[in-house]
Amino acid sequence: MGTHVIKMPDIGEGIAEVELSVWHVKVGDMVVEDQVLADVMTDKAMVDIPSPVHGKVIALGGQPGEVMAVGSVLISIEVEGAGNVKESAQPAAVVKEAPVAATKVETVVESKPVAAPAPKAAVCQGPMVAREADERPLASPAVRKHALDLGIQLRLVRGTGPAGRVLHEDLDAYLAQGQSNASAPVAAAYAQRTDEQQIPVIGMRRKIAQRMQDATQRAAHFSYVEEIDVTAVEELRAHLNEKHGATRGKLTLLPFLVRALVVALRDFPQINARYDDEAQVITRLGAVHVGIATQADIGLMVPVVRHAEARSLWDSAAEISRLATAARNGKASRDELSGSTITLTSLGALGGIVSTPVLNLPEVAIVGVNKIVERPMVIKGQIVIRKMMNLSSSFDHRVVDGMDAALFIQAIRGLLEQPATLFVE
Known part of the structure; x- marks a missing residue:
């Protein structure tokens, strides 16, 4: 040997x-x-x-x-x-x-697979756990939606991810218990807890922490929020999915947002840029490489849709889906996670009303998407129900002036509210 x-x-x-x-x-x-x-x-x-x-x-x-x-x-x-x-x-x-x-x-x-993985039941040590009623367990938006669809209270599920994050596998383990133990956590839910857990900040979490700290310390952040009527673009999206969804794939709102970024950036090249603050050089790029902030079990990742300016709606949709899957599975390559010129971040249905996204340095802009809600609006003196959505975006004030940022977001607003203009050259 x-x-x-x-x-x-x-x-x-x-x-x-x-x-x-x-x-x-x-x-x-x-x-x-x-x-x-x-x-x-x-x-x-x-x-x-x-x-x-x-x-x-x-x-x-x-x-x-x-x-x-x-x-x-x-x-x-x-x-x-x-x-x-x-x-x-x-x-x-x-x-x-x-x-x-x-x-x-x-x-x-x-x-990930290991040579001799322990059974899930052994790892979880029982998927039920008691939390305080107001304690919010860690979980990705996809896991929260899955739990909501299954009718599961996340505070009762033991998380096996980093810092006790609840994973999809934990939901499966919870369901596998059956109904026999369904009432077991009720009494324990009101019990006092004195346990503590120390989580080393390593790996992806350390990288995220370093990048977020670096971005907030080095860039002069400012945010701008605008309300957008997305009724028309949502109607267009539903029509295209009904007509072409079976053959070309379903469209989400993200490809429309990517297209709006591409078109709006033609008039605002100073926003599709990177700033090297050490060399004091701003590089404006013709290519639009859109970073798509993606939540994975190991943390936030930003895979990049390259040359978005040359992609159709379905091409963008397919690439966004491919990259998101690779990122969530931990299979995204180094090249797929670098080189973006502007970032798009969305929490989907959990997007809230307003957010203040942190720049993805050395980029100078990040566009944040909040959730779509139906609200009564006054149009031409009439009260009508419209689908409304906020864009909460952040910019580097060292490079982007406030007026330019506002005009840029207003341009995106105009494109989405009149979606035919997305495709008029």
Whole structure:
């Protein structure tokens, strides 16, 4: 038997170090070739590290949250044959073993296959949990909607994601319990709680925190909110879905918003830009690469619809769907998560009335979409019911003047309220 040492690979683009995000194996596990051993986080994306050999894990080279240099020892595997190092020459770092408990937590967080996954029931330790009546459990908008559709109270569901976030799998586990335990949490719901939980800020959460802090400290944020009547564009969307949905796919509002951005930016090139505040250079771009803020179980990600200016509604819709799926599954590549020139963020049905989105530096604008509501409006002296939606957008005041920002949003408003103008050249 020999030892095969796997070193932190060179991921490219001049990256000298990465953060070890999660182990998918532990000491003693048997692994096979191409099995994912760990995930590492670059400044933009999560990267899988597969095993090049079959064998038994004998040592781990780091712990989740540790920043490791390219070329440092990642993992040591016992293999048949000579291996690639002599036992006496094995680096000391390889014998360092990450705590098994931390490995288990990270495995649940990432929700990815491991060599010997524990059954869901064992991981959840029972999917029911008692929370205070006013305690808001962590969950993505998609999970909240799923729970609402199923008639499940999220405060009764134990979350197995980061910081106790409730995942789709937790809803499934809750339903699997059946009705026999349905009344069990009622008494416990009023019990005092003294438990505490410390969550290390590592991996994607650390990157999000760093980027948000950097954006708010470096950019001069200001926000502008405008109300838009989306009745006409929603009617157009329903018509197109009825006529072409079966053959071309269903359209959401997002492709229309992307199209409105593209058309409006023709008159406001200073908003489709990036600002290098260290070099004091503004770069205006002809290409419109729209970042679509996407909530995944591991945190907020921004996959990029490239060259939106050259895409049809259905082309944009298909690309948005593809990128969102890749991001939520943790499969989006580094290239798919970088290079945006302006960002679109939406919480869908949970979009609220007003928001103050944070810029995605080095961009100078982000357009936030709030929920659509039906309201009585006065049009030509008559009270009519219209579908109304707010756009809550933020800009970098170092680059974008307030008047330009307001005119830009007003241009988007005009395009959406008269949707035929989206396609008039």
